[in-house]
Amino acid sequence: MANEIQDTSRRRFLNWFLGTSSGALLVSIFYPVLRFISPPEVPEASTNQVEAGATNDPELLENGYKIIRFGVEPVILVRVADGDFRAFAGTCTHLDCIVEFQKDEKRLWCNCHNGEYNLHGQQVAGPPPKPLEPFQVDLVYKGAGEPQSIVVSRA
Numbered sequence: 588m589a590n591e592i593q594d595t596s597r598r599r600f601l602n603w604f605l606g607t608s609s610g611a612l613l614v615s616i617f618y619p620v621l622r623f624i625s626p627p628e629v630p631e632a633s634t635n636q637v638e639a640g641a642t643n644d645p646e647l648l649e650n651g652y653k654i655i656r657f658g659v660e661p662v663i664l665v666r667v668a669d670g671d672f673r674a675f676a677g678t679c680t681h682l683d684c685i686v687e688f689q690k691d692e693k694r695l696w697c698n699c700h701n702g703e704y705n706l707h708g709q710q711v712a713g714p715p716p717k718p719l720e721p722f723q724v725d726l727v728y729k730g731a732g733e734p735q736s737i738v739v740s741r742a
């Protein structure tokens with residue numbers, strides 16, 4: 588009788604042990620797969636202002652523009668004239684290609700489908716349905732003899 592009770596409790600222990608071990612094994616295999624398939628949402632850090640370099644940046648002087656990172660967004664910074672800088676969202680409002688500044692034509696241009704914007708970001712030709720989002724540009728004086736610094740902010 589005592590042996591039967593011991594066998595029963597041993598069997599229950601083995602069943603419990605094998606059951607939980609199998610469960611733990613399955614969880615350890617499938618949990619990482621499930622986490623990989625649906626990663627947790629990571630909130631994007633919002634950016635409201637970036638320093639875009641100096642006014643005498645060679646890229647700005649030579650090409651008249653440069654693409655800067657505004658958080659995760661590309662922004663096109665254009666040097667229209669001495670001391671006149673403008674910034675717009677760098678992606679075309681048609682299908683999100685990166686726009687460029689064409690100094691000679693004085694226009695922002697998207698080479699994907701020949702979209703064209705004026706220097707105020709308004710669409711003037713091609714398929715873009717909306718103007719480019721404008722950004723505010725401020726020039727910050729750093730000190731005597733130093734070039735001004737360009738600060739781009741969300742308008």
Ligand code: FES
Nearest residue numbers: 679681682697702
């Ligand atoms: S993506 Fe710019 S014109 Fe189509």
